[in-house]
Amino acid sequence: MKNLLxxxxxxxxxxxxxxTRAIDIKNGSPMMSLSDKTVVNLFYENSTRTKVSFEMAEKKLNLTQLPFDVATSSVSKGESLYDTCKTLEAIGAxxxxxxxxxxxxxxxxxSLNIPIINGGDGSGSHPTQSLLDMxxxxxxxxxxxxxxIAIVGDIKHSRVAKSNAQALSKMGADVYFSGPELLQDPTLNVPYISLDDAVENCDVVMLLRVQHERHESFEKLQKEEYNKQYGMNNQRLNRMKSHAIIxxxxxxxxxxxxxDDLVECDKSVIFQQMTNGVYMRMSILESVLEGGKSHVNALKERYAFI
Known part of the structure; x- marks a missing residue:
């Protein structure tokens, strides 16, 4: 895999x-040492989980991380994204x-000759999040x-919703959307259901953050009112299937x-997602830097995905 876009x-x-490779690494399989490789993390938007989990994945793979701070770079002088990336390629990233x-x-x-891993583009795609979710x-x-699988909330502005709908459907899951009408995206070919139907019938309820910073037209509801209409609470938790997850x-x-009381409840795997983000990003880095030459082919028969 040359890039992950x-x-x-x-x-x-x-x-x-x-x-399969991410699971195998998590279960203790030997990791590749990529100490002869250098990676640069360019984050033009704020990030905690994606940025830090990439940094941890890179450290575990013995990669050299070349520090890059957008605020103190020539981006502030008007340097284009292309010229920044071409510069980093030229100096050996x-x-x-x-x-x-x-x-x-x-x-x-x-036209770059080095791999690009997309850590999130606007409201477009977030492939590494989708892979760790799967x-x-x-x-x-x-x-x-x-x-x-029901994806619930701010569908219109969510790169996570788009990436997961594409990937999960490709892998044979039945994907549904749910959320306020103003935050729906009619351009995506995914059926909408009510949240109450979702919690009663779905195996996975994937909640999305309301992204107030990406839009101004959505009149903010009070916390309690949004949660009552479109959020997860104890009343809905009690109607979920016994095996279902949040x-x-x-x-x-x-x-x-x-x-707040459900963020770490028995059905929640929210912090497990964060843990898995490190292993998945290790798998991705191995793949793009070694052309997919990990030990994956020998593992495929151990897992039934399709």
Whole structure:
């Protein structure tokens, strides 16, 4: 796999490979040492989980991290994204992890000769989050095909919703959306259901943060009112299937998408998602830096995804 840009471009077989490798690393398989490789993390948007888990993954793989601070770089002088990336390539970087506010920013970087891993582009795609989410679901259920998965909340502005809808459908899951009408995205070919139907019928309820910073037209509801209409609370928890799980990519608006007491309840795998983010990003880094030459092929038969 040369790049990881969006889940639209990732084949089902590559999804299987990345998840199986991540699980194997988590279970104690020897890790590649990539001490001869250098990675630069370019985060043009704020981030906690994605940035820090990439840094941890890179450290575990013995990668050299070349520090880059957007605020103190020539970006402040008007340097383009392309010129920044081309500079880093020219001085010897082996791969770039990029988060950027523009949708499909990577379309202007096609002439680069080093891999790009998309850490999130605007409201477009978040492939590494999608892959760690699928890893977490697979660990719980032992499959992806046939599961009913509801993605709930601010669909319109969510790169996580788009990436997961694309990838989970590709892997045979039944995907549904739910959320306020103003925050729906009619351009995506995914059916909408009510949250009450979702909690009663779905195996996975994946909550999304309301992204107030990405839009101004949505009149903010009071926390309690949003949660009552569109969020997870004890009343809905009690109607979920016994085996069902609650997910959230975080950061969490506590009391909005989910009440505070449910963030770490028995059905919640929110912090497991964060743990898995390190192993998945290790798997991705191995794949792009070694051309997929990990030990994955020998592992595929041990896991039934499709």
């Amino acid at each position: 969006s889940m639209e471009e990732v084949a089902a077989s590559d999804i299987v490979s990345l998840i 082996d791969a770039l992890v990029i988060r950027h506010p523009d949708n499909k920013y990577y379309s202007e970087l096609q 890893m977490t679901i697979y660990e719980r259920f032992g499959q992806l095909a046939g599961l009913k 997910m959230h990519p975080a950061p969490i608006n506590r009391g909005v998408e989910i009440t």
